[in-house]
Each structure stands twice: as C-alpha cells, then as structure tokens.
Amino acid sequence: MKKNRVIALLMGTGLLLSSVALMAHHSVSAEFDTSKKVTFTGTVKKIAFMNPHIYTYVEVKDPDGKVVVYLVEGGAANQLYRSGVRPEQLPIGTIVTCTNCSRSKSANSMNVNGRLTLQDGRAALGAPGGPQN
Amino acid sequence: MRIRWNSIVILAVVLATFVVVQVIGAVQAPAGQQGGPAAGAQGAGAGGGAAAPGQGGARGGGRGGGRGAAPQGPPAGPAPRLPNGKPDLSGHWTNPYTNNMAGRGSVLDPTKKRADGTCCEPLTWERQGEALADAKGGAKTFDLPYTEWGRKKWADYDVVANGDYAGSCLPFGWSRNINSPHGVQLLQNNDAIAFLFEQNTWHTWVPTNATFKWPADLPRTWNGTSVGHWDGDTLVIETKGFNGYTRLDTTGHPHSKDVVFTTTLLRTDSNTIQHTVTVHDPKAYTKDWMNVRTWRIKQPTDVLMEYSCEENNLGLDDGAIVRWKFPESVDE
Numbered sequence: 001m002k003k004n005r006v007i008a009l010l011m012g013t014g015l016l017l018s019s020v021a022l023m024a025h026h027s028v029s030a031e032f033d034t035s036k037k038v039t040f041t042g043t044v045k046k047i048a049f050m051n052p053h054i055y056t057y058v059e060v061k062d063p064d065g066k067v068v069v070y071l072v073e074g075g076a077a078n079q080l081y082r083s084g085v086r087p088e089q090l091p092i093g094t095i096v097t098c099t100n101c102s103r104s105k106s107a108n109s110m111n112v113n114g115r116l117t118l119q120d121g122r123a124a125l126g127a128p129g130g131p132q133n
Numbered sequence: 134m135r136i137r138w139n140s141i142v143i144l145a146v147v148l149a150t151f152v153v154v155q156v157i158g159a160v161q162a163p164a165g166q167q168g169g170p171a172a173g174a175q176g177a178g179a180g181g182g183a184a185a186p187g188q189g190g191a192r193g194g195g196r197g198g199g200r201g202a203a204p205q206g207p208p209a210g211p212a213p214r215l216p217n218g219k220p221d222l223s224g225h226w227t228n229p230y231t232n233n234m235a236g237r238g239s240v241l242d243p244t245k246k247r248a249d250g251t252c253c254e255p256l257t258w259e260r261q262g263e264a265l266a267d268a269k270g271g272a273k274t275f276d277l278p279y280t281e282w283g284r285k286k287w288a289d290y291d292v293v294a295n296g297d298y299a300g301s302c303l304p305f306g307w308s309r310n311i312n313s314p315h316g317v318q319l320l321q322n323n324d325a326i327a328f329l330f331e332q333n334t335w336h337t338w339v340p341t342n343a344t345f346k347w348p349a350d351l352p353r354t355w356n357g358t359s360v361g362h363w364d365g366d367t368l369v370i371e372t373k374g375f376n377g378y379t380r381l382d383t384t385g386h387p388h389s390k391d392v393v394f395t396t397t398l399l400r401t402d403s404n405t406i407q408h409t410v411t412v413h414d415p416k417a418y419t420k421d422w423m424n425v426r427t428w429r430i431k432q433p434t435d436v437l438m439e440y441s442c443e444e445n446n447l448g449l450d451d452g453a454i455v456r457w458k459f460p461e462s463v464d465e
Contacts (some may be wrong), residue, residue, distance in 0.1 A: 030293045030300060030455070031448040050445035052302075071447065078315060078331065078438045106453035 028102075031073075032113045036103040040070060043093045049077045049087040056116065058096060071111045072098055096124045166303070175217065179217075212366075212400035217323040220366050220400045225437055226428045228408065230314035232383035234424055235276040243411045243423045252409065256422050269333055270294065277386060283417030286387035290380070297385070298456035300380055302333065303444035304355035306379030307372050307394060310335055310408070316401075318437040326361060326368070333442045339370055353390060370396040378464025389416035390463050404430045 028034070043062035054074040061067050074080065090096075101114025116124035149300075192424040213221040225359070234240075238255065247255040258278035265273045265284065270291030279287060299305050305313065315331035341361040349375065351358055358374040377390030393413035399407045406428035412423045448454040 030296070031453045048445055048453070051440050052442050052446055053448075055445065055447060073448075076315075076447075078440055081438070082435060104448070104451065104453040106448075106451045109448075109451040109453055111447055111451065111453065 006059040007107060016120075028113060031111070032102040033105050034102045035101045035117065038103055038112060038133060039097070039099050039101070041097040043094065044071070044090055044092055044096055045069065046092070049080075051076045054080060054087075056090065056096075057110070058098065058116075064117060069110060070098065070101075071109075072116055073111055073113050090124060094124070097117050154254045160329055179335070209402040209404040210404055214236070215321065215323055218322070219363055220327060221321055222319045222368065222398055222400050222406060225316060225318045225431045225435065226406060227316050227431055228311055228428045229426050231312040231424065231426070234308075234312070234382045234386055234412075235384070239424055240277060241423045241425060243409075244423055252425060253423065255317040255418060258420055267411045277422065278417070278418050279416055282389070283414075285389055286417065290385040290387070292385060294455065296457035298457045299333045299380075299383070299456050300446075302446055302451060303378070304335060305330075305332055305374070307337065307356045307359070308381045308388070308410070309379060309383070310337070310356065311396075312382050314439060316431060316435075316437070318360070329437060329449075331437055331440050334440050341368065353377070364397075367397050370394075370398070372396065378459065387417050388412065388414050391416060 040058070040060045042058040044056060045059045046057040048055045048057070054077050055071045056074065058070045058072055059067060061071060096116045096118060098112060098116050100112050101112040104111040120125045160372075167256065170193055203321065205302050213223075213452065215221045225257060231239075237280040240256045241253040242256040243253055245436045246252055247254055256278065258275070258453070261278075262273040263275045265275065265288045268288045269327070270293055273287060274344070277283070299309065310328070311317070313330065313332035317331065317359065318329040320327040320329065321341075323343070325338060325340045327339045328337065335356070337356045339359040339361045345360075347358055347360070353376040355376055357372045359370050359372040361370045363366055372394040373392070374389045375388070376394060379388070380386060381388055392412060395411040397407075397409045397410075401407055408428055409423055410426075411421055411423040412418065446454075449456060
C-alpha cells in the first residue's frame with residue numbers, strides 16, 4: 001500500500017516534469033518570464049473557460065492583509081473540453097496553491113502560468129493545457 | 134534490498150511516463166509521415182484523475198492523446214463516394230498538429246518516390262543543418278532549403294520581441310490552419326469542398342468544378358485562393374494569392390506572398406485521409422519540399438466547436454504579448 005502511494009507520487013512527479021518540458025515553447029516565453037516565479041495559496045473566485053486560454057481567478061490575501069487576484073492561465077477551452085475537463089470540476093471557493101508559477105512579462109499583469117494543486121496535494125489541474133496553435 | 138527494488142521501479146515509472154508523454158503524437162508512421170492515429174489531439178492525457186481545469190498551458194505543446202482524443206473512429210469501411218463517383222472527404226478530421234513543418238525526417242523531396250513507390254525520399258540541400266549565426270529569437274538552423282531572402286526571414290523571426298500575427302488573433306492562413314491542433318470539418322459536394330477550421334472558426338472554400346472561375350482581380354488574402362481538381366481518386370488543391378503576412382507554422386518558417394501550395398487528399402478508407410502538401414516558393418526556397426501526413430476521422434461525439442481567439446487573449450490585452458504590426462513591405 002505504501003509502495004503504491006510512493007509510485008503514484010513519483011508518477012505525478014514525472015507528469016509534472018513532462019508538462020514543464022512541454023511548456024518550454026517560445027510562445028510561453030512570449031508572455032511569461034520563467035525566471036520570475038511566485039507561489040501563493042488562495043480561493044478560486046472565477047473560472048473563465050474560454051479560448052485561446054482558460055483562466056482561473058485565485059484570490060489571495062497577502063501577509064499584510066491586502067487582497068490580490070492572480071489569473072492562472074491554462075490551455076484552450078476546446079481542447080480541455082475534449083479531454084474531459086469541465087469548469088464545474090473546480091468549484092468556486094476551493095482552496096488551491098500555485099507553486100513556482102511564472103509571472104507575466106507585463107509589470108501590471110496578475111497573469112501567471114503554472115500548475116494548481118488542491119490542499120490534499122492532488123493536482124487541481126489534471127490536464128497540462130493544450131497548444132494554442 | 135527492498136528499498137533498492139522500490140527505487141528502481143519508481144525511477145522506471147517516472148522515466149517511462151516522461152518519455153511517453155513526450156513522444157505521443159510525434160509518432161511517424163510510416164517514416165517521413167507526420168502524425169500517428171492520435172497525433173494532433175490534445176495532450177491532456179497526462180493528467181489522469183483531473184480534478185479541475187487544466188492550467189500551466191503549454192502553447193504549442195499539444196502532444197498526446199488524452200481522453201476523448203479518439204485515436205480510433207468507427208470501424209473502417211470503404212471511402213464514401215459523391216453522386217458523381219468521386220470520393221467524398223466529408224467528415225470531422227484530426228489533422229496532425231504540426232507546429233514545425235521542418236521537423237526531423239518530415240521534409241521530403243516531391244520528385245523522388247521511394248523504392249516501393251510510396252512518397253517520398255527525404256530532401257537534401259546545401260548547408261543542411263548548419264546553424265544560423267545571426268538568428269534572432271533563439272537558435273535556428275538551415276532546416277529548410279532557404280534562399281537568401283528566405284534565410285533572412287527565418288533568421289529575423291523573433292516572436293518575443295516582435296510578436297506574431299497569430300498571437301494577435303489575426304487569421305492563421307491556409308498552412309497554419311491545417312497545421313493547427315484543433316481539427317477540421319470537411320463538407321463536400323460534386324462542385325466544391327469547404328474546410329471549416331476549428332482554429333479561430335475560420336473557413337476556406339475550394340471549388341472542384343472545372344467550370345468555376347475565381348474573379349481574376351480577387352484581393353490577396355490570409356488563406357489564399359484555392360482551386361481543386363481530381364487526379365483519379367486524389368483531390369489536388371492548388372492554393373495561391375496570399376497577402377504575405379502569414380507563416381507556414383507556429384515555429385515561424387517563412388513563405389513569400391507568391392508561394393503556391395499543392396495539397397493532395399486521398400481518402401483511403403472511411404476513417405483515413407492521406408495528406409500531402411508541397412511548398413513551391415522560389416523566393417523563399419531553392420527547392421520544392423513536402424510533408425506527408427495521415428488524418429483520422431474523429432469520434433461522432435467529438436464535434437466541431439466554436440473557437441474565438443479574441444474572447445480571452447488576456448496576454449495581448451495586458452501587454453505581455455507584443456502586438457504584431459503589419460510590415461511596411463512583405464517583399465523585403
């Protein structure tokens with residue numbers, strides 16, 4: 001049982017590595033600065049399930065009490081839909097964490113690119129996002 | 134000992150998972166072809182047990198066959214026929230996602246059939262594989278038989294610094310529409326075939342009746358102007374009349390406004406189309422070259438969907454993505 005859990009964890013790690021490799025695409029670098037990372041935990045406020053990218057709005061309270069909203073970018077809605085992903089699978093109010101997510105190149109933008117996880121450690125983002133074009 | 138065994142198993146699982154995800158969709162069958170049965174489908178399969186919408190989008194990743202990717206359609210039967218006896222290509226197709234038409238082994242010589250009569254031998258050219266010293270926007274090579282004009286267009290392409298017209302949601306163009314990962318619905322009758330691209334909900338109409346004539350003074354466009362004819366059971370489409378703003382693929386390979394694409398589509402059975410595209414562009418390339426791909430019919434439940442590029446392209450709106458600007462001249 002313990003061995004199964006370890007294997008499952010490592011499989012997840014492998015999948016994460018895979019997604020990172022797939023993200024190494026020029027059009028990601030066109031929008032995000034992969035050297036500028038941010039980690040936050042917050043509450044899902046809204047999911048814009050649209051093209052060419054879905055965005056999950058995550059409300060985060062800073063240590064000083066200030067509330068900010070990050071927009072976590074995902075793949076194209078059409079491709080995610082074909083993958084069985086539905087916005088209802090992540091209810092509004094769910095607590096999620098974005099670990100080492102890349103910040104937007106725009107200083108005024110709260111857009112980030114990365115993977116969300118649930119509080120129990122499961123991926124809150126099963127599908128690693130599809131290509132834009 | 135037990136710990137060592139566990140470590141070996143775990144390492145193997147991680148590596149296998151990593152490798153599998155990377156190669157799915159890049160299947161080449163047979164050699165020289167792009168796109169196996171699942172190619173072109175989204176890479177969502179990597180996320181088994183999805184609990185929520187996918188994030189961390191990999192633009193241009195797009196590999197693998199996820200749930201619903203429909204690697205297999207209904208059992209194959211003979212290719213259906215139109216009332217005039219010609220093959221009916223109508224259907225919703227997975228055309229392999231091809232973000233790089235110059236991928237290893239995929240650039241073929243349209244003049245050289247293989248020994249077994251199939252198409253075609255790999256193309257060879259001068260300076261093949263040589264690095265471009267003056268490349269902008271990342272490392273590049275002579276991955277196609279560039280003329281000096283084509284080489285400069287390729288070397289200068291820098292999507293980060295200058296943006297890209299597709300990132301600005303402008304029309305992808307004939308080549309890039311077909312290369313996109315979103316599939317295409319074909320509608321056909323005796324006189325014409327319509328391409329309904331899911332990518333940005335674009336379309337192209339191709340007359341196949343020899344009596345049809347386009348207006349001679351039709352403006353140049355993003356998708357060009359196409360004319361089709363039959364060579365036996367193979368539909369041959371010639372497309373030209375481009376505005377010169379488009380690129381061949383997401384990677385940014387160039388073409389001139391005077392490029393002529395010759396596309397062939399042969400429905401070999403009810404589930405399969407053999408697709409070739411030959412690029413004839415003496416301004417950009419010293420030799421004609423081609424790609425060969427296999428399309429697969431989608432599952433009946435996989436329907437053509439509306440796709441608005443403009444509705445949520447937030448990276449362009451907030452200035453993170455550089456907005457593409459029309460060039461002063463497409464000929465320079």
